[in-house]
Each structure stands twice: as structure tokens, then as C-alpha cells.
Amino acid sequence: MLRLGAVSYLNTKPLIETLPDHLASLDRHGQRGELRLDLPSRLARDLAAGELDIALIPSVEYFRGGDEYEIISNAAIACRGPVWSVRVLSRVPMSQVRTLALDEGSRTSAAMSQILLAEMHGIRPQTVPFPIGTSPDRVDADALLMIGDRAMHPAPGKYQEIWDLGDRWCRWTELPFVFAMWVARRSAIADPQIRESIETALNASRDEGLACFETIAKREAAPHGLTVEDLHRYFAENLHFQLGNGERSGLAAFREKAEHLGLVPASPHTPP
Numbered sequence: 001m002l003r004l005g006a007v008s009y010l011n012t013k014p015l016i017e018t019l020p021d022h023l024a025s026l027d028r029h030g031q032r033g034e035l036r037l038d039l040p041s042r043l044a045r046d047l048a049a050g051e052l053d054i055a056l057i058p059s060v061e062y063f064r065g066g067d068e069y070e071i072i073s074n075a076a077i078a079c080r081g082p083v084w085s086v087r088v089l090s091r092v093p094m095s096q097v098r099t100l101a102l103d104e105g106s107r108t109s110a111a112m113s114q115i116l117l118a119e120m121h122g123i124r125p126q127t128v129p130f131p132i133g134t135s136p137d138r139v140d141a142d143a144l145l146m147i148g149d150r151a152m153h154p155a156p157g158k159y160q161e162i163w164d165l166g167d168r169w170c171r172w173t174e175l176p177f178v179f180a181m182w183v184a185r186r187s188a189i190a191d192p193q194i195r196e197s198i199e200t201a202l203n204a205s206r207d208e209g210l211a212c213f214e215t216i217a218k219r220e221a222a223p224h225g226l227t228v229e230d231l232h233r234y235f236a237e238n239l240h241f242q243l244g245n246g247e248r249s250g251l252a253a254f255r256e257k258a259e260h261l262g263l264v265p266a267s268p269h270t271p272p
């Protein structure tokens with residue numbers, strides 16, 4: 001049984017819309033797969049602990065995983081401009097942030113926000129937790145990183161500056177940004193047939209998901225307090241689901257910057 005984990009946010013719906021059908025059909029080849037949804041940070045923890053075999057993990061966790069990890073699909077969660085759902089909300093001018101509360105669900109944006117604050121303003125704020133069930137006004141920090149579904153709504157409270165991190169990264173580096181990708185533990189996909197059937201399933205389910213933004217937006221918008229138009233635009237314009245050459249260059253730049261700040265161990269090998 002292959003244990004898969006995917007992000008529980010709206011951004012992942014197009015990647016997994018038809019994945020359960022593909023996993024069920026693996027059974028015909030004597031393989032089986034099950035899919036669990038969770039926060040990105042928890043998926044990373046469980047993949048590292050060997051409790052998942054394949055997961056859509058924050059890209060920074062791939063850098064931390066070393067040789068045990070392998071990218072198994074060219075399906076990913078990326079952006080080439082404003083992403084909408086990843087924001088830093090600051091109560092003081094961004095250049096004066098001394099404490100930064102990090103969304104419990106995040107690992108990649110947690111690193112990226114620190115990189116941008118260091119590079120753009122020369123600051124290294126102290127980081128404090130921002131638990132998933134906590135409202136921003138109960139968090140004592142100059143600024144808050146918020147990701148996923150809860151970041152898509154107008155921020156409660158007053159802020160002096162709000163950054164869309166996708167927008168900031170893409171303008172600062174002139175490169176796309178990759179938030180999450182499908183990563184497998186090498187030992188789980190050692191059999192070439194299993195490796196190939198999983199890769200095919202993940203890529204096909206992304207391709208099918210891209211063809212049904214409308215259906216997903218109609219079903220998911222109201223329960224999440226969004227309009228169908230806005231959610232459709234999020235899928236079609238804010239997010240990119242393909243790990244292409246530009247995205248790989250963005251990943252390499254992210255790795256280098258994260259290493260430079262000491263947020264990930266220095267890599268012995270060349271970036272992906």
C-alpha cells in the first residue's frame with residue numbers, strides 16, 4: 001500500500017480532483033494507494049518520519065530531505081506573479097518588523113518571507129508561532145505570515161503594509177516561485193513499475209484537474225465564502241501547476257537564498 005498525502009487547501013484541488021480514480025486503478029496492477037489531506041507542514045513531518053511514501057510537500061522541505069527524497073512528478077503548486085493566498089500582514093512598516101509570526105501550516109513561505117525581509121530590508125526578525133486555529137488579532141507580533149484558504153479573505157484588523165509573497169518574489173527575482181511539489185521517499189518507489197505508474201497518475205490527474213477549473217470552482221466557492229469567478233481566477237491566473245524550466249530556475253534561486261540565510265543545510269550537489 002502506497003501512502004500519499006496532499007495539501008488540504010483549495011490550491012491543491014486541481015491536482016487531486018481525479019487522483020482517487022487513478023489510485024483505484026493502480027489496484028488492477030496489484031498495487032494500491034491511499035490519499036490523505038493535511039496541512040503542508042504536517043505532510044512534510046510525516047514524509048520525513050516515513051509515515052507517508054509520497055507527499056505534496058513544501059519545496060523547502062525537499063531541500064532538507066537530502067538523498068532520501070526524489071521529485072516524482074512535474075505537477076506542482078507554483079506562481080508567476082501575485083498568488084493571492086500567501087501574504088505577510090504587517091502592523092508596522094515592513095522595514096521595521098522585529099517579530100514575525102509564522103503560519104503553522106507553512107514551511108516554504110516561512111523561509112521565503114524571511115529571505116525577502118533580509119534581502120529587501122536587511123532585517124532578521126525573531127520568529128514566533130501563528131497556530132492554525134488562532135485569529136490574527138490574538139497574535140502578538142509586528143507582522144504575520146498567513147497562507148492557504150484563510151489568507152484568501154480580507155485580513156481582519158488593521159495593517160500598515162500587506163505583501164502578496166508571490167508578487168514580491170517574482171518581481172524581486174524575475175523568476176517563478178514553487179511552493180510545493182510531489183516528493184517521494186526513494187525507498188518507496190524503488191520498483192521502476194511503481195515509480196512510473198505513480199508519476200503517470202500524478203501527472204494525469206493534474207492534467208485532468210486543469211481541464212475542470214469551472215466544475216471545481218462551482219463546487220468549492222460558496223463553502224469557502226468565495227465567488228465562483230474569484231476562485232476560477234485563482235486556479236487559472238494566480239496558480240501554476242507545472243514544474244517547468246522557469247520554475248526549476250526559481251527553485252534553484254530559492255535554495256541558494258535559503259542556504260545563504262542558514263534556513264536549509266548547504267547542498268553537496270547541484271540544485272534540481
Ligand SMILES: C=C(O[C@@H]1C=C(C(=O)O)C=C[C@H]1O)C(=O)O
Pocket residue numbers: 007009011040041057058059077083085086105106107108109110147148149179180
Ligand atoms: C500557494 C500556497 O502554497 C502553499 C504554501 C506552502 C508553504 O508555505 O509551506 C506549502 C504548500 C502550499 O499549499 C498556499 O498555501 O496558499
